[in-house]
Amino acid sequence: MTDSTALSILRDEITVYPGPTGSKGHPSWVLHDPAPNQFFRLDWPTYEILCRWDYRSPELIVDAVNRETTLEITLEDVESVAVFLNTHCLVKRLDFADAMELARRKQASKKAWWLDLMHRYLFFRVPLINPDRFLERWLFIGIFLFSRGFTLTTGIVLLFSLIKVGQQWEVFQSTLLDTFSVKGFMTYAFALVSVKVFHEFGHGFMAKRYGCRVPVMGVAFLVMFPMPYTDTNEVWKISDRRKRLAVSTAGLRLELLVAVWATLLWVILPDGAIRSAVFFLASVSWVLSVLLNISPFMRFDGYFVLMDWLDYPNLHARSSALARWRIRRLLFGLDEPPPETLSLGFQRFLVVFAILTWTYRFILFIGIAILVYFKFTKVLGLLLFVVEIYWFILAPVIKEAKLWWERRAEIWAQLRTRATIMVTLGFLLVFVVPLPKPVTSEALMRPVRSTQLVVPEAARVKALAVSDGAEVVAGSQLVELVSPMLLLNQQMAAMRAETATRRHQAASLDKERAGSPRLANDQRESRLAELERANREVTKLSHIAPYHGTFRLNNPDIAEGEWLAKDTVVGTLVDADSGMEVLTWIDESAIDRVSIGAKATFFSQSYGDVISGRVVEIGSDAINSLSFPAMASVFGGDILAREKAGELIPERATYRVVVELDGTGRNRVTSVHYGRLKIGARPASLAGQYLRIVVLSLIRELNP
Incomplete structure (x- = not known):
């Protein structure tokens, strides 16, 4: 100049x-x-x-x-x-x-049309009203709501309401569970809109109270998700930090007021539509106030409160700039001044805050991207998924990488850079080099041949021919049951079969009086088939050992004369001499590394033994359902599965693997035992495994 x-x-x-x-x-x-x-x-x-x-x-x-x-x-x-x-x-x-x-x-x-379209999809605002005159006219309401006397009264009401809710906690829980329906979620949506309107007017009233103009209220859309907003930029005119804090917290305070007074109304009102309505208001207000608005990692109330409390404008941008400076200094040893001069303690706080913000946003935006993917058609959903991942996650990384590239000569001159490169290459080497890694999964050990004794219909134990753990030979009587219902069905079927047989005989002798012989014969055959089915059901009540083995009762305390419900498993006949096998289920990401003949080791939870074996069978197709509930995630197992129509359906393609165990003696088992199985598998790199998961997911999702 x-x-x-x-x-x-x-x-x-x-x-x-x-x-x-x-x-x-x-x-x-x-x-x-x-x-x-x-x-x-x-x-x-x-x-x-x-x-x-x-x-x-x-x-x-x-x-x-x-x-x-x-x-x-x-x-x-x-x-x-x-x-x-x-x-x-x-x-x-x-x-x-x-x-x-x-x-x-x-x-x-000016941006390219596609860039402008992308930005408008990710975020845009729709101004709706100019509330300034309305806020001016009704300001006395806001002054009253935020007055010290009303705040003190609300605190007393809060204590009273919490005590009464504690006394009616079971009613509160049952009411909450009853709202988990389509109608309930629609009501929650209406309550959410109502609470957010109160929230924004809280900011508006408080800003107006301190002489600020409030020109706009509207709705902002973040990835098409609506969020109301109020333009209170004029609070920057206020030099008193406490007053700015009051404006920042006003929305949260008004939400809490709604929550407290709605809770009080729920406590004192009788059952009815009004009580249900205030329950929705109370629950939505508490959840939003505690879980959403207090977060300082997005531009919600918690962020502005923290920013005003620290008296540090543009907290996100400035803390991120400081964190990037710290990262460059850590990785490359660049001797450059910080973006601004601050105390060492405050610098560290801002760096930690920036890293927490990045982590929070990374998780949040990944979740939003996945939600958008499943919300739209597969091709459009995948496109929008890529757009969001690029804009929110990759773009800031690419921007910083460009800065590193522009300063590459300065960066390469630092000794720290070479150390960073060596460490990075070491991590990459571990990531891409195939390493020996066994496939580990939850498994169960059982005899190769076993038979369960199931009660076909509600029945009474007539006789227990053998005791628990007894050795039996083929043809031995195990358990004899008596079912009055099955016996009655057998008797009725026999009577109907006898009647049908007589009618058939009569029709053969006198066609004019007894009717058609063909029709009578069809009825007779139908009744005889019915009798045969009834006889088979009665026969099932008498359990005979089909082979030599060991009989184990599911309930050792069972006694003669005891009634058993339908489908009750009385016991299991086990042929321990048939050998043992281990069953496990491996998902698509690892099944290609397992081969027939691979060595395996089973770690029994029951015995504490370590038993070796080898893979003898690998399913060629993924299973449709899981026959052992204990293996499913819904029952604490490792396999991610969901219940559908009474069956457990794996969420990912899962294959059945059979391992034949070695040895006898202590390895003889007469029931199912659970444990962990480790299979020696082909070496694989972490990069290859992750790439396979991505490719398989793309193939699965893009296929109709």
Whole structure:
């Protein structure tokens, strides 16, 4: 900047307000641009420079500031202020060159149509109303709701309501469970909208109370998810930090007021529509206030409260810049100054906060992307999934990587860079090199041949021919049951068969009086088949050993004369000499690494033994359902499965694997035992495994 440089003139509508005092006692000011309704925090040197901006000469401004204040500024300080004013269009454009500069900026700010479409899909705002006059007219309501007396009364009501809810806790729980229906969720949606309206008017009333204009209320859409918003930018005019905090917390406070008073109404009202309505209001308000609004990692109330409490504007952007600086210093040892001068303790806090914010947003945006994928058709859902992953997660990483590339010469000159590269290559080596890794899964050990004795119909134990654990030979009587229902069915079937047989005989002798012989014969055959089925059911009551083995009762305390329900398993006949096998189920991500003949080791939970074996069978097709419930995740097992129509359906393609165990003696078992199975598998890299999971998922999802 030279002596002849004439500074541009500030726009007439630009105003400057006193700002809050900094944590170290430094004064600050706030510059307001009313056109976009933007606010900028100014430090002391910048304010003094702007106060003398009409001098139009950098040298005169520097001389005046240094002479009239205790500050010592330079021409570079004035130049940085000029750049700031021009960048944010805070100066007048008086000549053709200025107009061309504005046109150039406008053209540069234009995005490609697809980029603009992507941005509008990810986030856009819809202004709905200008609530300023309404808030002015009804401000007395807001003043009353936030008054000290009403707040104290609400606290007393809260204690009373919590005590009464505790006394009716079972009723509260049952009411909550009853709301888990389509109608209940629709009512929750209506209650959510109502509570969010209260929330936004809370911000509006409090901002109006302190003299701020509230020009807009509307709905913002984050990945098509609606979130109401209120424009309270003018709170930056307020120099008192406590008042700004009051505006930031006003929505949360009003939600809590709704929750407390709705809870009180639920406690005192009789059953009916009104009580149900206030229950929805209370539950939604409590959940939103506690779980959503207090989070400082997104731009919800918790973020603005923390920002005002710390008196640190643009907390997310500035903490992220500081964290990126710290990462560059850690990885490459770059000796560059931090983005801003802060105390060491506050620096560490901001870096940790930025990392927590990145982690929270990563998990949140991954979840949103998956939700969007399943919400739309497969092709469109996959496209939108990729868009969100790129915009929210990959784009910031790519931006930082570009900065590293631009500074590659400086980065490569640092010794720390070489150490970082070596460590990174070591991790990549572990990631891509195939390593020996066994396939481990939950498994069960059982005899190769076993038979369960199941009660076909409710029956009484007539005789227990053998005791629990007894050795039996083929043809031995095991258990004899008596079922009055099956015996009655047998008798009725016998009577109907006898009647049908007589009618058939009569029809053969006298066709005119007894009817058609063919029809009579069909009826006789039907009744005889019915009798045969009844006889088979009765025969099932007498259990005979089909082979030599060991008989084990499921309930050793069972006694003669005891009644058993239908489908009760009385016991199991086990042929221990047939050998043992282990069954396990392996999902598609690892099944290709398992082969016939592979060595396996079973770790029994019951015996504590370690038994070796080998793989003898691998299912060629994925199973349709899981026949052992203990293996399913819904019952504490490892296999992710869901219940559908009484069956357990695996969520991923899962294959049955059979292992034949070695040895006898202690390895003889007469029941099912659970444990863990380790199978020696082909080496595989972590990268290959993850790539296989991704490819299989894409194939599964894209196939109709």
